[in-house]
Amino acid sequence: MIFKINCKLNSIKMKTIQFLIPICCITLCLSCKEQEKKQPTSSENQVEQVAETPKSEGMSYAEISVKEGGKWVDRKYEGGGAFKNVNQLDVPKEHTDHSYYIRYEGPGWESDKVGYRLYLDWRNAIDIFGKKTHQKVLPKVGQDNFDSYHEMSDWGMDILKAGKSLGIGSIGRYHDGKVLHFENVDATSASVVNTDQQSTVHVNYTGWETAGDKIDLTSELTIQPTNRYTKHTIKASQAISGITTGIVKFDDIELIKKTSDNGKWAYIATYGEQTLVPDTLGMALFYNTESVDQVVAGPDDHLVVFKPTTQAVSFYFLGAWEKEKDGITSKQEFLSYIDGLLKELNSNNQLP
Secondary structure, eight states, rough: HHHHHHHHHHHHHHHHHHHHHHHHHHHHHHHHHHHHHEEEEHHHHHHHHHSSSSOOOOEEEEEEEOOSEEEEEEEEEEEEEOOESSSEEEOTOOOOTTSOGGGGSEEEEEOOSSEEEOOOTTOEEEOOOOSSSOOOOOOGGGSSSSTTGGGGOOEEEEOOTTSSSOOOOOOEEETEEEEOSSSSSEEEEEEEEEEEEEEEEEEEEEEEETTTTTEEEEEEEETTTTTEEEEEEEESSOOOOTTEEEEOTTTTOOOEEEETTSSSSSEEEEEEEESSSSSSEEEEEEEEEEEEEEEEEEESSSEEEEOOOOOOOEEEEEEEETTTOOOOOOOOHHHHHHHHHHHHHHSSSSSO
């Protein structure tokens, strides 16, 4: 009797175990699947890491950075510690070229392809920072040494031989066969604005005096994240003759000129060995023909001289360096590129 009871109990246990085994297997399987959902793949990990990294590719950027903690001794800013970025700056009366007050001597702006800087002093020239990366570089330029950007680094360098010229795309006044810069100005202020779509440098010149005329002038320089070109819009308080822009001139570099099919836009351009490296650089300046009085050779520049007006005038300029990452490396490629931009202006009367 006892043997029969034991057998019956063992039979019940076996049936219970047989019932539980499938349940356990199902539970374990579901658990594993849930765990698989929670464990991202290696590619998903990369996406998460990229998303958490501050974006610096495919962005434009503009800045002004000044030194703190020092003092003015004549026209030099001596002592002090780190540079500090500011959104707006009223330029001190003491400031001139090589005052060591503004990092790389003025505001800078960049896309993922190229950078520019404006000498915020009497020279008022625009220089080019050649970039070897699509990453944002301006925040580290000139931090280690005031003019270290004249030497090649991992990000690139200051490449343009500006000399006594306007550099590329800056403003002066053409009078009696020479270009007058900004030696006599009552006050200059600058500000920067950054958005996802573009970065802009605003400069206000109050009381700019040249050849017996005294005017106010505003300048707006805008760059977009993936473009080489800067759009420059200027506005004068009085309609005076001779306000000019241009490209630095080198004796052995040919000036290239072309007008759009509808005659409303044109460019001047240069291509060749015209950098401090030395290596190859292409430069171009696009202008609305109706706003221009003449294109002329100045002492140091190929000049585009505007007609007198108090209306806003816009034009575009660009630099294309051969060492730019995935950049333009031949004259034929450069001409094809700028001809494409001229066609865009011919069709839409503006660049995107």
